[in-house]
Amino acid sequence: MTPLEYDRTHIWHPYASLANPPKVRLAERGEGLELVLADGRRLIDGVSSWWCVAHGYNNPAIVEAVRRQSERLCHVMFGGFTHDCAIELAERIASFTPAGLNKVFFADSGSISVEVAVKMAIQYQHAKGRPGRCRMAALKGGYHGDTACAMALSDPDGMHVLFRGMMPRHFFLSKPDRGLDGLAEWTREFERLVDEHDGEIAGVICEPVLQAANAMNFYPAEYLAEMRRICDTHDIVLVFDEIAAGLWRTGPRWAHERAAVSPDVMCIGKALTGGHISLAATVASEKLADVISSGPVSAFMHGPTYMANPLACAAANASLDLFSRYDYGAKAERIERAFKEGLVRAMALPNVKDVRIMGAVGVIEVERLPAREDMDRVIDETGVWLRPFANFIYSMPPLVAGEKAVGRICDALVAMAALPPGPETGGDFHE
Numbered sequence: 429m430t431p432l433e434y435d436r437t438h439i440w441h442p443y444a445s446l447a448n449p450p451k452v453r454l455a456e457r458g459e460g461l462e463l464v465l466a467d468g469r470r471l472i473d474g475v476s477s478w479w480c481v482a483h484g485y486n487n488p489a490i491v492e493a494v495r496r497q498s499e500r501l502c503h504v505m506f507g508g509f510t511h512d513c514a515i516e517l518a519e520r521i522a523s524f525t526p527a528g529l530n531k532v533f534f535a536d537s538g539s540i541s542v543e544v545a546v547k548m549a550i551q552y553q554h555a556k557g558r559p560g561r562c563r564m565a566a567l568k569g570g571y572h573g574d575t576a577c578a579m580a581l582s583d584p585d586g587m588h589v590l591f592r593g594m595m596p597r598h599f600f601l602s603k604p605d606r607g608l609d610g611l612a613e614w615t616r617e618f619e620r621l622v623d624e625h626d627g628e629i630a631g632v633i634c635e636p637v638l639q640a641a642n643a644m645n646f647y648p649a650e651y652l653a654e655m656r657r658i659c660d661t662h663d664i665v666l667v668f669d670e671i672a673a674g675l676w677r678t679g680p681r682w683a684h685e686r687a688a689v690s691p692d693v694m695c696i697g698k699a700l701t702g703g704h705i706s707l708a709a710t711v712a713s714e715k716l717a718d719v720i721s722s723g724p725v726s727a728f729m730h731g732p733t734y735m736a737n738p739l740a741c742a743a744a745n746a747s748l749d750l751f752s753r754y755d756y757g758a759k760a761e762r763i764e765r766a767f768k769e770g771l772v773r774a775m776a777l778p779n780v781k782d783v784r785i786m787g788a789v790g791v792i793e794v795e796r797l798p799a800r801e802d803m804d805r806v807i808d809e810t811g812v813w814l815r816p817f818a819n820f821i822y823s824m825p826p827l828v829a830g831e832k833a834v835g836r837i838c839d840a841l842v843a844m845a846a847l848p849p850g851p852e853t854g855g856d857f858h859e
């Protein structure tokens with residue numbers, strides 16, 4: 429059995445069947461924008477390994493930071509101990525987040541950071557003497573992760589339908605997909621919901637401005653300002669999940685900076701370590717942390733085994749150092765310009781419904797995805813790695829990608845969008 433045969437028959441890949449496994453490629457090395465495969469071929473990564481490899485693969489500064497830390501202390505339990513990597517990272521994160529958000533909980537993945545945010549919202553309400561407030565409101569079209577609580581906050585008709593039976597029932601607001609025209613009606617819907625269920629809603633969670641993994645939907649920052657206003661009126665905790673959109677992916681450092689508001693709790697992940705080790709953080713406002721701490725329980729009730737792993741923190745420190753040293757806003761703008769230049773021609777293709785671009789996010793929405801084999805052929809022929817889903821052919825490249833690389837990515841996106849539509853899959857997320 430070759431290693432690839434073993435993989436096919438024994439290892440689950442994300443959203444994949446073991447009975448009919450999709451093609452996987454054997455990655456051997458990462459170098460900057462490129463993956464080098466075992467057979468020597470190179471692919472430019474148009475999705476930066478699910479949006480986390482912001483500074484390119486095996487960034488030397490991050491690799492060196494992890495190496496140095498590995499010689500000192502690879503891990504220590506965070507109960508009863510702390511370490512300088514975690515302290516430095518908490519300070520760096522607080523200097524990156526809006527004023528007042530400076531209480532940090534380290535989580536081992538984005539999904540966990542969302543679970544932590546929800547627990548914070550519920551403990552906040554509990555401490556305020558409102559134990560009945562233990563449900564969340566979320567937006568249709570959203571995505572917050574694959575663990576049970578995060579799934580239950582993601583689009584109820586999206587990729588997690590199968591698990592509906594075991595999930596807690598939260599409240600869902602309409603998907604904000606009508607731009608500013610839809611704002612007044614959406615706001616009324618939100619107000620009605622909190623009026624009717626004031627005693628039940630602990631918090632509201634959204635992906636600010638960019639609903640990524642379930643919808644690739646962009647919406648105006650004005651929605652965020654309305655959320656802030658309504659949450660303030662009802663003392664509801666506002667959570668912004670910046671795991672995908674944060675750290676300059678959409679242009680500014682945080683997607684929510686476009687609105688002059690800040691959340692009570694913020695989730696950060698993905699590009700936090702520049703795609704080197706899994707790490708996320710839930711950052712709470714001083715006010716929220718004070719209320720939780722003064723409550724009858726006082727302790728915040730979460731504590732994973734690998735909490736604040738020193739190697740992951742070292743990677744994140746080096747990643748945030750790069751983010752503060754160089755102008756990533758300009759980098760995202762450069763990618764945006766290259767997407768605008770390279771993707772307009774896709775509008776003329778028969779299978780294309782819409783082309784949208786925001787910062788380092790370029791999306792071609794098609795009527796129906798082409799056949800998997802056809803898309804694989806485009807990847808091999810163009811040397812550009814893309815991973816379309818539902819009816820989106822998109823790219824979120826490493827933020828360090830230059831015009832030439834983005835031009836090549838655009839050629840691959842357009843070539844894929846020009847393929848004939850594939851078999852009907854019912855908007856399948858499971859490839």
Ligand SMILES: *Cc1c(COP(=O)(O)O)cnc(C)c1O
Binds near residue numbers: 537542
């Ligand atoms: C990816 C993602 C998550 C989940 O992060 P994991 O590290 O995969 O658990 C949560 N929220 C958003 C917005 C994401 O894009």
